[in-house]
Amino acid sequence: QQQVKQSPQSLIVQKGGISIINCAYENTAFDYFPWYQQFPGKGPALLIAIRPDVSEKKEGRFTISFNKSAKQFSLHIMDSQPGDSATYFCAARARNAGNNRKLIWGLGTSLAVNP
Amino acid sequence: EAGVVQSPRYKIIEKKQPVAFWCNPISGHNTLYWYRQNLGQGPELLIRYENEEAVDDSQLPKDRFSAERLKGVDSTLKIQPAELGDSAVYLCASSPESAGVSDTQYFGPGTRLTVL
Numbered sequence: 024q025q026q027v028k029q030s031p032q033s034l035i036v037q038k039g040g041i042s043i044i045n046c047a048y049e050n051t052a053f054d055y056f057p058w059y060q061q062f063p064g065k066g067p068a069l070l071i072a073i074r075p076d077v078s079e080k081k082e083g084r085f086t087i088s089f090n091k092s093a094k095q096f097s098l099h100i101m102d103s104q105p106g107d108s109a110t111y112f113c114a115a116r117a118r119n120a121g122n123n124r125k126l127i128w129g130l131g132t133s134l135a136v137n138p
Numbered sequence: 139e140a141g142v143v144q145s146p147r148y149k150i151i152e153k154k155q156p157v158a159f160w161c162n163p164i165s166g167h168n169t170l171y172w173y174r175q176n177l178g179q180g181p182e183l184l185i186r187y188e189n190e191e192a193v194d195d196s197q198l199p200k201d202r203f204s205a206e207r208l209k210g211v212d213s214t215l216k217i218q219p220a221e222l223g224d225s226a227v228y229l230c231a232s233s234p235e236s237a238g239v240s241d242t243q244y245f246g247p248g249t250r251l252t253v254l
Contacts, residue, residue, distance in 0.1 A: 055241055066142070066229050066245025067181065112180050116241050125194065126241065128180030 026050060027115050029129030036136050042100040044132045046113035049094065055116035057126070058087065058098050062109045070111070071098070103136045110134070140164065142246035144230050150252045156218035159249045163211070163232030170207060171243060172215050173229040181229055187213065217251075225253045 028047045036042045046056075057072035073080045073087040073096065080087045086099040100107055113129040143162040151157050163170050168189050173181035184203065186194040189210035198205065202221070207213040217224055227250050231243040 057241070064247065066231070066248050067243075068245065069242050072242075114180075125183060125186075126243070128182075131178070131180050 026127045027113060027129045029113050029132060031132060032130070033133040034135070036100075036103045036134065038103065038105060038136055038138050040103050040136075042098075042103045042107065042134055042136070044098045044111055044113070044134070045095065046097065046115075046129050047093075047095045048115050048127075050115070050117060050127075051094070053115040053117055053127075056087070056089065056096050057114050057116075058085075059112045059114065060109050061112065061131075067112060100134075103134075105136045105138050108134055108136050142230055142232055142244055144228075144246035144249055146249055147247065148250050148252075150254065151220055152254050153222055154219040156216065157220050157251060158217075159215045159228050159230075159251075161213045161215070161230030161246060163213070163230070164234075164244055167232035167234045167244070168210065169233040170213050171229075171231040171233070172205060172213070173231065175227045175229055175248070177226075184215070220251075220253045222253050225251055227251070 030045050058070045059067035060070045061067040071082050071085050071087055073089050075091050078089050084101045089096045110131045110133050112131045114126045117125055145160050170187040172184040174184055175181045183197055185198045185205050187207045190207055203217055205215045227248040229245055229248045231245045233243050
């Protein structure tokens with residue numbers, strides 16, 4: 024069972040356009056929602072993260088929008104650049120008894136930004 | 139600051155052979171993770187260490203996989219014997235906090251394993 028559902032699987036955007044990737048979750052106990060960026064041959068790297076007490080977080084060209092009632096969050100990349108071409112993963116942290124933190128990952132979105 | 143170091147970067151072995159991966163986390167990071175990433179999928183947690191203690195190994199296939207983190211620094215992940223389905227990228231990550239509110243994980247470049 025996929026606890027964090029990510030869409031689309033792949034995305035092609037023109038340079039300067041807006042890239043939007045969506046994620047949905049079911050577990051209301053999730054309390055931390057990061058987005059990771061992964062380039063080919065590299066490990067994932069944290070891009071931006073949000074907690075459920077805010078509805079939006081912006082860092083440069085990257086924005087997370089969070090809708091707690093709908094249990095959805097999305098990544099917006101403004102003014103997309105060819106260098107943004109990578110795979111993007113959303114994730115959510117489940118904090119259960121014993122402080123056993125675990126990140127639950129989406130399946131990833133392959134983004135290609137055409138020059 | 140040096141990042142997470144993993145070796146080897148690539149490994150090709152025949153099925154039923156043993157293989158080992160090594161990870162050196164970022165200095166001072168007491169939490170260490172081993173993940174497996176299949177092509178086109180997100181990372182799947184295999185085991186998490188807090189210092190020397192494996193606090194979550196529920197997803198580790200213990201019949202063939204083993205891991206250790208002696209002295210709470212470097213870690214080794216072993217597969218014996220390897221199967222065709224073990225072909226994947228094995229990622230190591232570390233995190234500076236064991237019980238904090240931040241969960242930033244810093245990943246190494248991974249080891250790409252091919253089992254023939």
